[in-house]
Amino acid sequence: QKEVEQNSGPLSVPEGAIASLNCTYSDRGSQSFFWYRQYSGKSPELIMSIYSNGDKEDGRFTAQLNKASQYVSLLIRDSQPSDSATYLCAVPGTGGFKTIFGAGTRLFVKA
Amino acid sequence: DVKVTQSSRYLVKRTGEKVFLECVQDMDHENMFWYRQDPGLGLRLIYFSYDVKMKEKGDIPEGYSVSREKKERFSLILESASTNQTSMYLCASSFNRDSRTGETQYFGPGTRLLVL
Numbered sequence: 001q002k003e004v005e006q007n008s009g010p011l012s013v014p015e016g017a018i019a020s021l022n023c024t025y026s027d028r029g030s031q032s033f034f035w036y037r038q039y040s041g042k043s044p045e046l047i048m049s050i051y052s053n054g055d056k057e058d059g060r061f062t063a064q065l066n067k068a069s070q071y072v073s074l075l076i077r078d079s080q081p082s083d084s085a086t087y088l089c090a091v092p093g094t095g096g097f098k099t100i101f102g103a104g105t106r107l108f109v110k111a
Numbered sequence: 112d113v114k115v116t117q118s119s120r121y122l123v124k125r126t127g128e129k130v131f132l133e134c135v136q137d138m139d140h141e142n143m144f145w146y147r148q149d150p151g152l153g154l155r156l157i158y159f160s161y162d163v164k165m166k167e168k169g170d171i172p173e174g175y176s177v178s179r180e181k182k183e184r185f186s187l188i189l190e191s192a193s194t195n196q197t198s199m200y201l202c203a204s205s206f207n208r209d210s211r212t213g214e215t216q217y218f219g220p221g222t223r224l225l226v227l
Binding site for chain 1: 141142144151152153154156159161169201205207214215216218219220221
């Protein structure tokens with residue numbers, strides 16, 4: 001059974017700082033990784049996906065993947081109070097087109 | 112614009128009642144999923160379907176069943192609701208292009224179910 005581990009937090013950062021969210025996964029064969037954001041009372045939405053080792057940038061968000069160490073991280077630069085949410089890391093499940101989600105890290109950005 | 116809708120945002124039912132939760136997607140996705148989400152436990156997969164009339168058990172199928180008679184609609188059924196089924200229920204859908212790399216899941220707004 002594939003597993004995805006995240007620190008549940010909460011992670012608290014001041015406005016304008018860099019927020020760093022980390023995720024480790026158990027299956028060395030995983031080929032793609034997803035970060036979803038979930039606001040309180042809302043459903044998850046995809047913000048980043050990454051398939052290759054290294055960094056992928058999209059605006060203020062950077063996903064970093066290190067397959068050798070089996071971790072993936074999400075950096076949020078210039079954090080805003082509107083970034084306060086739970087961030088879920090996810091990997092594809094074994095066959096069947098499922099997705100395995102981590103339990104999520106709660107982020108608070110203080111104004 | 113991508114759209115997944117769920118029949119109710121909030122639902123209150125009595126123990127022992129049969130409960131139907133409906134999900135509809137307008138993106139022509141092959142895959143549809145039902146999750147429940149509880150504090151501290153994250154998203155847990157109940158059932159999923161990769162085609163019309165096809166279904167597979169997820170991690171916590173006990174006490175639930177599903178129906179997919181049409182591609183766009185996936186129903187979750189609580190045969191006899193119990194208080195431990197009080198939860199947030201999320202439906203999601205995705206394309207079926209590549210099981211190795213996975214596909215983005217698009218979620219509905221969720222149904223918060225309270226079983227008394």
